[in-house]
Amino acid sequence: MSQEAPHGLRPVLYRSYPIGTLALMDDGTGLSRVFFCQSGSDRPAPQGETELTRWAAAELDEYFSGRRTAFTVPLSPRGTPFQLAVWAALRAIPFGQTRTYGEIAAGVGRPKAARAVGMANHHNPLLIFTPCHRVVGRGGSLTGFACGLAVKRALLALEGAELPHAAPRVSPPPTPASAMLPGPNPHTGGHPYA
Numbered sequence: 001m002s003q004e005a006p007h008g009l010r011p012v013l014y015r016s017y018p019i020g021t022l023a024l025m026d027d028g029t030g031l032s033r034v035f036f037c038q039s040g041s042d043r044p045a046p047q048g049e050t051e052l053t054r055w056a057a058a059e060l061d062e063y064f065s066g067r068r069t070a071f072t073v074p075l076s077p078r079g080t081p082f083q084l085a086v087w088a089a090l091r092a093i094p095f096g097q098t099r100t101y102g103e104i105a106a107g108v109g110r111p112k113a114a115r116a117v118g119m120a121n122h123h124n125p126l127l128i129f130t131p132c133h134r135v136v137g138r139g140g141s142l143t144g145f146a147c148g149l150a151v152k153r154a155l156l157a158l159e160g161a162e163l164p165h166a167a168p169r170v171s172p173p174p175t176p177a178s179a180m181l182p183g184p185n186p187h188t189g190g191h192p193y194a
Helices: 049-065 080-093 101-107 116-120 149-158
Strands: 013-017 022-026 032-035
Touching: 013 049, 013 149, 022 049, 032 049, 080 101, 101 116
Parallel strands: none
Antiparallel strands: 013 022, 022 032
16 A cells, blocks of 8 residues: 555655644554654654545545545554554544543543543544543543644634633643752751752
């Protein structure tokens, strides 16, 4: 169906969308990776396209233009049995709706595994096609999304999802390294590490 690039890397189709550049890869049987490319970052594989990545890109074009609510391209994610179960549950969330991490955990038979669902979302190899952006925190708060909360909010708005007007949960800014250094140690003549 497609040709192999040198060193076994399959070609990647890079395409610009309203949220930024997405990279699409397949493994010969289904779409295997869709990921966000930061501007100016190195591209991990040779540029090219296959029948499957063209199909996926056409469906994304329709999604972003508001003409597609479900995807039909074959998918081929790789993960642990738990991750695969979570990703299947994400694909079952209807367009324009959201579910909480706890609801997904209960749906895969692990009601106390909401944090593990969050980690499975973090490792989701098929951005948008496996809609981890439809998973929200308890009470509908927007939480963790690898591409950033602005992208998550934009995808949910595109789908017409209703969200509570609660402010998104924001992590505090990182503490500068200089603030974490120990002060002078009076027992060592003032040297902080002695």
